[in-house]
Amino acid sequence: MEPYMPHVLAFSAILAYIALGIVLLRFRGARSPIVIMLIASLVPYGSFLLLSKPLDMLHYTATYFFGLMCFLFFWGGLFKSISVRIICDLLEEETRTLCVEDIYEKYLLTESFKGRLGILIQSNYLMLDNNGNYKLTEAGQKFVRRVSFIQKIYKISASG
Amino acid sequence: MLEVIPRSLIYYMIMTCCSIPVLHVFIIRITKSYGESARPLLFSCAVSLLCWIGMLFYMLTFTQLEISTNFIASCATSLFIYFGFVLGYLEFFSLINRGYSLSIMMDISRRTIPPSISELENEYADGRGLRWMLTKRVKGLSALKLVTENNKQIVLNKGWSTYVARILYKAKILFSIKGSG
Numbered sequence: 001m002e003p004y005m006p007h008v009l010a011f012s013a014i015l016a017y018i019a020l021g022i023v024l025l026r027f028r029g030a031r032s033p034i035v036i037m038l039i040a041s042l043v044p045y046g047s048f049l050l051l052s053k054p055l056d057m058l059h060y061t062a063t064y065f066f067g068l069m070c071f072l073f074f075w076g077g078l079f080k081s082i083s084v085r086i087i088c089d090l091l092e093e094e095t096r097t098l099c100v101e102d103i104y105e106k107y108l109l110t111e112s113f114k115g116r117l118g119i120l121i122q123s124n125y126l127m128l129d130n131n132g133n134y135k136l137t138e139a140g141q142k143f144v145r146r147v148s149f150i151q152k153i154y155k156i157s158a159s160g
Numbered sequence: 161m162l163e164v165i166p167r168s169l170i171y172y173m174i175m176t177c178c179s180i181p182v183l184h185v186f187i188i189r190i191t192k193s194y195g196e197s198a199r200p201l202l203f204s205c206a207v208s209l210l211c212w213i214g215m216l217f218y219m220l221t222f223t224q225l226e227i228s229t230n231f232i233a234s235c236a237t238s239l240f241i242y243f244g245f246v247l248g249y250l251e252f253f254s255l256i257n258r259g260y261s262l263s264i265m266m267d268i269s270r271r272t273i274p275p276s277i278s279e280l281e282n283e284y285a286d287g288r289g290l291r292w293m294l295t296k297r298v299k300g301l302s303a304l305k306l307v308t309e310n311n312k313q314i315v316l317n318k319g320w321s322t323y324v325a326r327i328l329y330k331a332k333i334l335f336s337i338k339g340s341g
Contacts, residue, residue, distance in 0.1 A: 065241070
């Protein structure tokens with residue numbers, strides 16, 4: 001086998017992964033898109049590996065890993081970035097203009113901030129007490145302790 | 161032995177990648193810079209890549225190694241490992257440094273009395289408030305010359321900014337992303 005074949009096959013596997021991701025995301029229902037994309041990444045990797053024996057695993061895996069990281073970096077930005085959301089909302093406007101206050105009220109506070117609080121409650125990291133105040137659950141406290149430790153290593157004083 | 165060398169380039173690169181977080185923390189500590197800054201991260205990534213390139217030149221000079229297709233394939237694999245790792249590490253660092261949900265949880269953990277939603281809004285990111293985050297993001301977009309801020313209004317710039325916005329918009333449709341952020 002030519003030395004560059006594992007790279008060609010890995011990039012083909014990445015294209016197959018993106019196509020599979022597009023299809024699966026359309027029919028995801030209420031399932032988490034992140035979980036879908038992570039599980040889906042194993043399917044083309046394994047399929048191309050089985051179909052093209054013998055294959056240099058190191059070259060193939062490294063190239064697939066690179067393609068996967070590039071795609072997840074881009075897709076993660078599309079999915080979670082507030083800046084991307086602002087740009088896309090601006091494009092939807094006829095005048096390509098948005099009021100800062102509108103972005104804050106409609107999107108950031110109502111959709112995004114309250115949405116994140118909802119996700120954190122769903123993930124069992126937060127809970128609402130009887131007075132409508134937010135408290136960390138035991139799992140949330142454990143998570144915060146771990147992150148605080150990492151932030152101390154990097155001397156990060158405040159995130160956000 | 162010469163057959164083994166191209167493969168060892170890949171192993172050196174794996175070791176180089178492992179050194180990036182160590183070097184990053186070391187630079188933050190010795191320069192007394194803030195962890196939030198991106199400079200120590202970029203510097204450690206650049207230094208580790210230069211070390212690997214130095215190793216490559218050393219091998220080419222002192223081991224009579226020929227530039228074969230096998231050698232080029234190994235160099236390509238090494239660079240794929242490097243850039244894949246750097247992207248993953250950037251994502252991890254950005255999450256620790258700028259994580260939105262994470263910041264909410266950290267704010268709650270700092271308080272002795274459980275906060276209400278309006279308290280969380282006003283005290284987001286260690287007391288800076290949610291508006292600070294929006295200002296930071298808008299300033300970032302302005303610095304990239306994607307938007308212009310004018311009289312409390314944000315305007316999408318013409319030219320390449322609109323093309324970037326169109327690409328992102330179409331990609332969101334393709335991947336069935338409704339909303340985001």
